[in-house]
Amino acid sequence: MNNVTLPSEVLLPTRYSLLSRLEDWDDQESWKEFFDTYWRLIYSFAVKSGLTGAEAEDVVQETIISVAKDIQKFKRDRNLGSFKGWLRNLTRWRVADQLRKRQQLPTVPLEIAEQESSEGLPVEMPVSAESELVWDDEWRANLLKVALDNLKRTVKEEHFQMFDLYVLKQWPADKVATTLGVTLSRVYLVKFRLAALLKKEIQRLESRELQIK
Amino acid sequence: MSPTDESADLPAPQPIVAEHQLIRLIGVGSGGEVWLARNAIGVYRAVKIVFRKTFPFPKPYEDEFQGLLRFEPLSRQHDGLVDILQIGGDAEAGYFYYVMELADDAHTSQTIDPDYYRPRTLAVDLAERRQLPIGECIRLGAPIASALGFMHRHGLIHRDVKPGNIIFVNGFPKLVDAGLVTEMFKTRSRVGTEGYIAPEGPGTARADIYALGKVLYEISTGKDRNDYPELPVQMGSPSATRDLVQFNKIVLKACRANPRLRYAEAEEMMSDLLAFQFSPRSPFESREIPHWATWLGFGGLLAMIGLIVCLLVRMWSLH
Numbered sequence: 001m002n003n004v005t006l007p008s009e010v011l012l013p014t015r016y017s018l019l020s021r022l023e024d025w026d027d028q029e030s031w032k033e034f035f036d037t038y039w040r041l042i043y044s045f046a047v048k049s050g051l052t053g054a055e056a057e058d059v060v061q062e063t064i065i066s067v068a069k070d071i072q073k074f075k076r077d078r079n080l081g082s083f084k085g086w087l088r089n090l091t092r093w094r095v096a097d098q099l100r101k102r103q104q105l106p107t108v109p110l111e112i113a114e115q116e117s118s119e120g121l122p123v124e125m126p127v128s129a130e131s132e133l134v135w136d137d138e139w140r141a142n143l144l145k146v147a148l149d150n151l152k153r154t155v156k157e158e159h160f161q162m163f164d165l166y167v168l169k170q171w172p173a174d175k176v177a178t179t180l181g182v183t184l185s186r187v188y189l190v191k192f193r194l195a196a197l198l199k200k201e202i203q204r205l206e207s208r209e210l211q212i213k
Numbered sequence: 214m215s216p217t218d219e220s221a222d223l224p225a226p227q228p229i230v231a232e233h234q235l236i237r238l239i240g241v242g243s244g245g246e247v248w249l250a251r252n253a254i255g256v257y258r259a260v261k262i263v264f265r266k267t268f269p270f271p272k273p274y275e276d277e278f279q280g281l282l283r284f285e286p287l288s289r290q291h292d293g294l295v296d297i298l299q300i301g302g303d304a305e306a307g308y309f310y311y312v313m314e315l316a317d318d319a320h321t322s323q324t325i326d327p328d329y330y331r332p333r334t335l336a337v338d339l340a341e342r343r344q345l346p347i348g349e350c351i352r353l354g355a356p357i358a359s360a361l362g363f364m365h366r367h368g369l370i371h372r373d374v375k376p377g378n379i380i381f382v383n384g385f386p387k388l389v390d391a392g393l394v395t396e397m398f399k400t401r402s403r404v405g406t407e408g409y410i411a412p413e414g415p416g417t418a419r420a421d422i423y424a425l426g427k428v429l430y431e432i433s434t435g436k437d438r439n440d441y442p443e444l445p446v447q448m449g450s451p452s453a454t455r456d457l458v459q460f461n462k463i464v465l466k467a468c469r470a471n472p473r474l475r476y477a478e479a480e481e482m483m484s485d486l487l488a489f490q491f492s493p494r495s496p497f498e499s500r501e502i503p504h505w506a507t508w509l510g511f512g513g514l515l516a517m518i519g520l521i522v523c524l525l526v527r528m529w530s531l532h
Contacts (some may be wrong), residue, residue: 159443179448
């Protein structure tokens, strides 16, 4: 994920246009949060699969629309596996669509892609071990990034700065205390509290993935 | 483009700006175009042209024009606001315009070559320098905070404070883009720029203060506004680190997620910036209660409780 530039400003219009396309769905707030949670993951995976930024933006849009269309079916049919694996498949199909577009080949309609989901993955996109690893890495990195972003918004800014320097930037605790003009015990206390909150937020994100109506 | 065919690349139909010759399109944004223009006596100006066709409905276009009419006389009363010198338009052709003083050139300052002119904004400075020394951040932040306070006192809000809307005229920072200026509490269809918009949304004085706080965060730390409140890993010398951490306290107070915890007025923020400039200590230090005072207060409280208990015991024993 580190090598991929994530143009949040560029993707924001995508979110607005996407949400307007999803306006028939009841729960706009949940979709907004869903977009904010997963767009980086999908975008980053698409770019690492060899797409350009513009193509990756299309993949983000189309993948989330696929999720919106099929989420109820996925919830009912546990044979489709984990949400993580299901989202990976949807993303890979939309990446394959973009690669077909490049070669002026017809794209696979959503209905056919759905049928393929029960029979295995499309021939054009075999699940390689490497691709699986990339997805797993992106998934973990994305979850941590989203959890940190959410944490940043909910705790006192000074506390996040302490946590960021001590835990994320790995400064020695005494250097953090001296630089920010606080006591050493305060740095430890804040680290302890925010680490617990971060863990809780990651757990919430993992369990929240299927809570869209 | 040679000076003789300066108007050759104008799109048709060409907007007519009284007593000005449009030379070159130098910017596009917030519902309009910005042109480099020359007036009758050869002075270069900036002209913003706002087109009706860029608005989905007539009302916001008309509101924008009304906001501009209110802002125009005020703009020349404060040094931190770009002067609006002339307003005009053509209702039938569907546009209005306003003539402003021109920003310095990004590289040649007041020497303007129309073929190569590029306005100097804070965004341009930031792209080239990434991070500004704290002294410069204060010299930039104080006049802009003062300008915002002036607007707020007159019932106007800016709604789009960001580095691209802070220009330099003779090296002095000024707020520009009256396009989004509106009366307080009036709803508008267009909003500011993502990352500078306060969590509760734009449209209030405190939201303007939040946006300015984000600008100061970017220029003082060299980090993206979306990284807020992270501090840079490399902070420089011990004195530079101390200055950054103290300056950061002003930024944090301006950008609190809860608007009630932010500066109530932009002038209050300006005062803290100026106090910091003239004193090496944090403007907050004088307001912070020292440890000895805390202990003294705590000791006093214990003594008072002890005294009350003694009195109660004494009264009980007398009865």
